[in-house]
Amino acid sequence: MTLAARDEGSVRVLSLTRPPGNTLGLSVLAELRAGISAAAGDPKVRALVLGSGLPKYFSSGLDLSEIMALPEDQRPRDFEALLGCYRALLLAPKPVVGALSGAAILGGLIVAMGCDWRVMAEESGKVALSEIRLGLTPTPALVTRLSALSNDQRVVKEMVLRGKTLRAAEALAAGLVDEVVPEAEVSERALALAKRLAKSAPAAFASLKKGLNAPFLDEALWSRSMAEFGVLIAGVEAREGMAAMRDKRRPRWED
16 A cells, blocks of 8 residues: 555545655555545545655656556556546545645646645745646646646746746745645644644535636536547657656657
8 A cells, every 4th residue: 555544633644655756656546536535525534634655755746657558548547547536636525735745746736736725845845737848738627727726827837838847935936835834844734734624614615615626627628638638648749758758868859
């Protein structure tokens, strides 16, 4: 098991530990989705903290080696599983706090964006939605969410069109995280926040959260997003982009 669960009073704490960078393969994503669903359906749980058992990493994103080992027609399945976790977080009727102990990049940021609040490590925290560097797209559905979270659309453009990575202070200034604290205090601060949120009126909170997240769960938007992603991941640019990241080199986009 790579996902540990414990209860701190009425708060369920889920901690992902898959060295070295908490990459998100299918089995990990299945565990994560099951953990989210269990917390959402447990009447004794009033809030959820999602964190990492690793220093310097929340998650480095999808497991590219796993994806590249699949036949091309099956490669979208990891992304679909990732989006299943993200949507489960948006649909959870309870407060969800992300304890970002370090980097939340690519799929790691997608999971973090599913949380209602995000607490990030000052020293090692960074965020990126840089699928463009892989010849892929974060999809219109996720760009819509990123744009809604950020108070600076120039930053959104730099992230998705140029693949810019933001450090913790930049992510805070852009509105993509809610608090930045020393790395040693991330888990404690996230838990303290979740305990306060657990005292919210549960039915009212669930109703308000459903309304706030409704624009990001539009089925037509999701269908279009998955269609676009499927086309790109089957293309030559994605093959080159993922191979370049695996081989730690710059991609070659020219013919």
